[in-house]
Amino acid sequence: MDSPESNKSYFQNWVSVIGGIGSLVVFALIVFLVALEYWAKDVNPYLGIITYLVAPVFLAIFLVLIPVGALQERSRRKRHLASRRFPQIDFNNPKHQQWAYTAIGIGTLFFLCSVYGTYRAYEYTESVKFCGLVCHDVMEPEYTAYHHSPHARVACVQCHIGNGAEYYLRSKIRGSYQMYSVLAKKYSRPIKTPIHNLRPAQETCEQCHWPQQFFGAVEQDHQYFLSDENNTPWKTRMLMFVGGGIPPYGKKEGIHWHMNINSKVYYVATDEKRQEIPWVKRIGPDGKEEVFVQEGTKYSAALPPKGEMRLMDCMDCHNRPSHNFKSPEETVNEAMAYGAIDRTLPFIKKEAVKSLVGKYENRQEAEKGIRASLEGYYQKKYPQVWEQNRDSLNRSIETVQHIYRDNFFPEMKVSWKEYPDNIGHLMFPGCFRCHDGKHKSAEGRVISNECNICHNIVSQGKPEAMESGVDGLPFHHPDEDTADAWKDMKCMDCHTGGAM
Numbered sequence: 279m280d281s282p283e284s285n286k287s288y289f290q291n292w293v294s295v296i297g298g299i300g301s302l303v304v305f306a307l308i309v310f311l312v313a314l315e316y317w318a319k320d321v322n323p324y325l326g327i328i329t330y331l332v333a334p335v336f337l338a339i340f341l342v343l344i345p346v347g348a349l350q351e352r353s354r355r356k357r358h359l360a361s362r363r364f365p366q367i368d369f370n371n372p373k374h375q376q377w378a379y380t381a382i383g384i385g386t387l388f389f390l391c392s393v394y395g396t397y398r399a400y401e402y403t404e405s406v407k408f409c410g411l412v413c414h415d416v417m418e419p420e421y422t423a424y425h426h427s428p429h430a431r432v433a434c435v436q437c438h439i440g441n442g443a444e445y446y447l448r449s450k451i452r453g454s455y456q457m458y459s460v461l462a463k464k465y466s467r468p469i470k471t472p473i474h475n476l477r478p479a480q481e482t483c484e485q486c487h488w489p490q491q492f493f494g495a496v497e498q499d500h501q502y503f504l505s506d507e508n509n510t511p512w513k514t515r516m517l518m519f520v521g522g523g524i525p526p527y528g529k530k531e532g533i534h535w536h537m538n539i540n541s542k543v544y545y546v547a548t549d550e551k552r553q554e555i556p557w558v559k560r561i562g563p564d565g566k567e568e569v570f571v572q573e574g575t576k577y578s579a580a581l582p583p584k585g586e587m588r589l590m591d592c593m594d595c596h597n598r599p600s601h602n603f604k605s606p607e608e609t610v611n612e613a614m615a616y617g618a619i620d621r622t623l624p625f626i627k628k629e630a631v632k633s634l635v636g637k638y639e640n641r642q643e644a645e646k647g648i649r650a651s652l653e654g655y656y657q658k659k660y661p662q663v664w665e666q667n668r669d670s671l672n673r674s675i676e677t678v679q680h681i682y683r684d685n686f687f688p689e690m691k692v693s694w695k696e697y698p699d700n701i702g703h704l705m706f707p708g709c710f711r712c713h714d715g716k717h718k719s720a721e722g723r724v725i726s727n728e729c730n731i732c733h734n735i736v737s738q739g740k741p742e743a744m745e746s747g748v749d750g751l752p753f754h755h756p757d758e759d760t761a762d763a764w765k766d767m768k769c770m771d772c773h774t775g776g777a778m
């Protein structure tokens with residue numbers, strides 16, 4: 279009964295041999311890519327996809343082939359089928375040689391192509407176009423704002439996913455649910471923030487921005503127009519103390535002091551959007567802890583509110599680095615400053631802002647509404663201006679419509695109001711969430727709200743009567759009627775970004 283085959287291993291068959299060679303090749307490829315990712319400085323975030331997703335799939339397929347071949351072989355022998363032996367390849371035979379090289383060549387090419395193809399497919403799913411356009415209606419606000427941001431050339435994935443397989447997988451798992459929610463129309467409008475599993479800033483922002491680089495001050499120029507008939511201009515020039523990166527440079531600790539280089543700041547917020555922060559802990563370079571608790575709350579150093587204790591990072595201030603929906607006050611001031619809205623039109627500041635904050639269901643309605651509101655106003659109140667300045671009024675109206683298109687997305691219920699911006703303190707609590715002068719430590723120290731710890735005003739006023747002083751001026755509020763009210767109130771109590 280014994281055939282000469284029965285003492286040979288079941289693994290000696292074509293399928294298993296291909297599986298074996300294939301898995302060796304893929305394994306070597308994976309080792310190479312892992313080494314590349316480890317040593318190369320500037321790896322493409324997509325490399326991880328081949329290393330950890332594409333190649334392993336091939337490896338698994340090849341590995342499975344090995345036992346599959348053996349099982350097949352076994353059942354074939356059990357059924358006493360005449361067995362075929364391997365063809366004899368003789369490398370001294372030029373014909374065999376030619377065939378072998380061709381087969382290896384084609385096989386390698388095929389393998390490389392399929393890896394490359396899969397890679398490109400994945401790359402596409404990660405591209406800015408894919409992120410912004412495939413779910414077009416949902417992402418339109420972020421996609422539009424992104425193109426006007428300083429990060430317009432930074433791919434979505436560089437902030438939202440970063441390098442390596444872990445976050446790639448996490449985001450794809452989440453992505454599958456998001457895909458479902460888009461198809462089933464279950465997503466929330468607007469999309470809720472903060473994004474809880476956003477990757478820590480050290481692994482995204484700090485890949486490009488080096489925390490230690492921050493020192494000294496940068497100048498900010500703010501041009502405002504009041505809501506009176508003359509659209510009275512007002513200018514504030516200030517130095518923002520952005521230092522803190524390298525303490526020896528610059529006399530002040532500066533804003534980027536928070537950047538965890540020597541000290542750490544932890545906080546607990548009591549609301550979803552992290553706008554109310556009654557409890558803050560500072561850990562100094564010597565490891566000393568100091569807890570600041572907001573007056574008038576039930577919390578204490580030993581009793582923080584329930585909820586996530588967050589280590590402060592870039593995103594706690596720069597939470598809108600790329601999707602900044604601007605307020606009507608801000609955008610109209612800007613457009614007037616560079617002349618896209620004619621500032622000689624009486625009350626144009628007030629009326630343009632008013633036309634933007636109207637209630638509109640969609641963009642077409644808004645564009646009609648803005649035109650009707652502004653044309654109606656000048657026809658009725660300033661017929662002479664309407665007659666003589668038709669062209670410039672028309673250009674101004676187009677600018678206002680443009681502002682609307684870039685910053686308002688009624689279908690997604692998105693505008694500046696939905697996403698508080700944590701930089702500054704004019705319309706949102708921002709820095710004053712902690713720097714309100716009411717956060718006290720057991721030692722009686724408060725988180726400062728002195729107007730000159732974060733910036734100095736170097737000049738301010740109407741163009742014909744500017745006050746200036748390099749060492750910093752006391753703030754002069756532009757509106758005469760409310761004069762010193764800002765000393766006892768928060769700016770945001772009056773400033774909403776829309777009409778006041």
Ligand code: HEC
Pocket residue numbers: 406409410417420421424429432433434435436437438469470471472473474476593596597598599600601697
């Ligand atoms: C410079 C970094 C950066 C880039 C580039 C970037 N984002 Fe964001 N994105 C953020 C941050 C930070 C948030 C806010 C997170 C928070 O508040 O929790 C955010 C929030 C979002 C949100 C939630 C809604 C909102 O408006 O806050 C969406 C949707 C989004 N991004 C989509 C995109 C898309 C699509 C792209 C590419 C076209 C992109 N992002 C590019 C940093 C970035």
Ligand code: HEC
Pocket residue numbers: 428429432433436437479482483484485486487592593596599
């Ligand atoms: C891929 C590189 C890259 C990443 C990642 C990145 N940035 Fe930037 N960022 C830049 C570049 C380049 C500029 C300068 C753009 C310019 O000057 O027009 C910039 C500018 C800025 C500015 C100054 C904006 C201004 O108005 O001048 C801030 C603030 C900033 N980034 C914050 C962040 C934060 C926060 C993150 C993480 C969420 C981040 N960046 C992630 C490359 C990056």
Ligand code: HEC
Pocket residue numbers: 479483484487488489496518520533534536537590591592593594595596701702
């Ligand atoms: C405490 C809040 C806070 C934190 C935390 C913070 N920043 Fe800033 N950053 C500011 C403010 C305020 C400015 C001044 C410019 C402005 O008002 O937009 C600024 C300015 C910048 C600028 C422009 C600087 C220049 O020279 O023009 C960059 C870039 C920047 N930050 C990046 C970062 C990055 C990256 C991180 C995280 C490592 C970070 N910031 C953390 C508040 C913060």
Ligand code: HEC
Pocket residue numbers: 519530531532533534535536543544545555558559560570590595700701702708709710711712713723724725726731732
């Ligand atoms: C989560 C709470 C929190 C937020 C939000 C916050 N800070 Fe701070 N900040 C602190 C704490 C705590 C200190 C240390 C105070 C101390 O020890 O006296 C500090 C210190 C500073 C200092 C150093 C002051 C000094 O003593 O020289 C500056 C400058 C500063 N912050 C700027 C800002 C700016 C600008 C923003 C908004 C963009 C901001 N901070 C938002 C908690 C916060």
Ligand code: HEC
Pocket residue numbers: 500514701702703704709710713726727728729730731732733753
């Ligand atoms: C904790 C830091 C901090 C403190 C304290 C602070 N500011 Fe500011 N302030 C900022 C930052 C950051 C901005 C920049 C906002 C931006 O980049 O548009 C700002 C912006 C401003 C602006 C320009 C507003 C705009 O956005 O057009 C004025 C005016 C101003 N501050 C006045 C004051 C006055 C008055 C006080 C004292 C009551 C004060 N600030 C206290 C951080 C601070």
Ligand code: HEC
Pocket residue numbers: 502503504505506512607611704755756757760763764767768769770771772773778
């Ligand atoms: C009691 C209400 C009130 C408070 C509090 C207040 N403001 Fe104002 N502010 C006004 C009014 C009213 C105007 C005039 C608006 C106009 O004419 O369009 C104004 C105008 C301004 C303007 C110029 C107008 C513009 O286009 O934005 C700036 C800048 C400003 N305030 C900054 C601040 C800052 C910074 C704070 C906080 C330190 C503050 N204000 C607190 C009521 C207030």
